[in-house]
Amino acid sequence: MSAVAVYSRSHSVTYVADNILKSLKDIIRLSGLDPTKLSQDWESIQRAIRAWLESEHLQKVVLEIYNPQTDALIRRWDVDVVYQWSGSGEGSFYTDTDQLRYHIQKAGVAPSQAKYCVLLDNKPGRPDVPGWGSGSYRSTSGLVRQSLGSTIEHGGLGAQAAYWRSA
Amino acid sequence: MSTVVRRDFRSTPHRDAHQTWTEIVALLTAGANGASARPELQAVAGVASSVIADQGPREAAIVVTCDGPRTRIYCHYDDHALDESNGNEAALGFDPLNGDWQVSLPVDADDLAWVTSALAACATRVVARDRKSDTPVATAARAAGPLTVDIEGFLKA
Numbered sequence: 001m002s003a004v005a006v007y008s009r010s011h012s013v014t015y016v017a018d019n020i021l022k023s024l025k026d027i028i029r030l031s032g033l034d035p036t037k038l039s040q041d042w043e044s045i046q047r048a049i050r051a052w053l054e055s056e057h058l059q060k061v062v063l064e065i066y067n068p069q070t071d072a073l074i075r076r077w078d079v080d081v082v083y084q085w086s087g088s089g090e091g092s093f094y095t096d097t098d099q100l101r102y103h104i105q106k107a108g109v110a111p112s113q114a115k116y117c118v119l120l121d122n123k124p125g126r127p128d129v130p131g132w133g134s135g136s137y138r139s140t141s142g143l144v145r146q147s148l149g150s151t152i153e154h155g156g157l158g159a160q161a162a163y164w165r166s167a
Numbered sequence: 168m169s170t171v172v173r174r175d176f177r178s179t180p181h182r183d184a185h186q187t188w189t190e191i192v193a194l195l196t197a198g199a200n201g202a203s204a205r206p207e208l209q210a211v212a213g214v215a216s217s218v219i220a221d222q223g224p225r226e227a228a229i230v231v232t233c234d235g236p237r238t239r240i241y242c243h244y245d246d247h248a249l250d251e252s253n254g255n256e257a258a259l260g261f262d263p264l265n266g267d268w269q270v271s272l273p274v275d276a277d278d279l280a281w282v283t284s285a286l287a288a289c290a291t292r293v294v295a296r297d298r299k300s301d302t303p304v305a306t307a308a309r310a311a312g313p314l315t316v317d318i319e320g321f322l323k324a
Contacts (some may be wrong), residue, residue: 007249010180011180011181011249012180014179014180014181014182014183015180017183018179018180018184018220019179019181019220019234021184021216021217021220022217022220022221025220025221025278027215027262027277029277029281032278034281034284035217035278035281035285035289036214036281036284036285038213038217039213039216039217039285040213040215041213042185042212042213042216042217043185043212044214046184046185048185050183093180093245094245118202152182
């Protein structure tokens with residue numbers, strides 16, 4: 001006997017949110033940094049990503065790796081959200097861990113004293129999520145953006161990774 | 168020889184990694200010692216969520232030992248998580264945190280160093296081990312015990 005799973009939009013949100021966080025953890029660790037701070041903020045980041053995926057306000061998740069002495073950006077990772085809900089109730093689970101790992105290693109290890117922070121970029125009119133407020137990006141001047149393509153996807157909800165590196 | 172009990176939790180995308188850990192903590196702290204253990208288990212929620220999101224408990228169990236039966240907890244993912252028949256989250260018929268308890272998280276070898284360090288900063292009874300090994304990193308001596316049969320797991324397989 002075979003069974004056919006029926007997916008809901010909530011399933012797609014849960015899958016993509018979890019795998020965005022997992023990808024951030026992998027980026028941080030493979031960049032030579034300690035993911036402990038991310039783990040401490042895990043619940044808050046997950047709650048916000050889920051809320052803003054469900055409301056379709058979330059445009060991108062940004063990981064800034066910066067020099068704590070100068071506050072200058074060393075490298076930046078963008079996870080751009082793509083909303084193309086299939087609504088069919090079908091779909092496979094897709095996370096391209098290998099592609100991400102290849103590009104993280106290609107980007108190289110960050111200086112050991114580097115710090116990082118996570119920012120969530122929303123469309124105007126987002127609903128409030130406790131613990132989250134307005135912020136600003138560090139300058140990307142002198143950096144160039146390299147796209148990796150689709151890295152996470154389910155049911156038409158997906159994420160495409162890119163990173164900013166020295167020109 | 169100690170008794171071993173198995174439980175199976177439906178994780179992503181049925182529920183996210185943090186919600187999965189919250190449900191596991193609820194199961195473990197339902198007994199008489201739960202109230203005193205709950206703060207330590209909640210303190211490691213972020214690290215445990217990362218381990219669950221990494222699908223550490225997919226093939227290797229979260230192992231809970233105490234002065235009583237041993238509990239092995241697995242998580243199901245993707246299509247398997249949406250099949251209700253794969254879950255067994257029923258209350259335990261004993262206190263899994265009775266006496267000298269410990270929770271061992273199965274971690275990918277590449278993550279073992281930071282997870283071990285992060286756990287040590289906020290917990291004494293929650294440890295990490297390589298998910299391909301049965302030996303907790305911080306308490307290798309504790310693992311030396313009699314071999315047991317996972318009867319529920321065997322019957323379920």
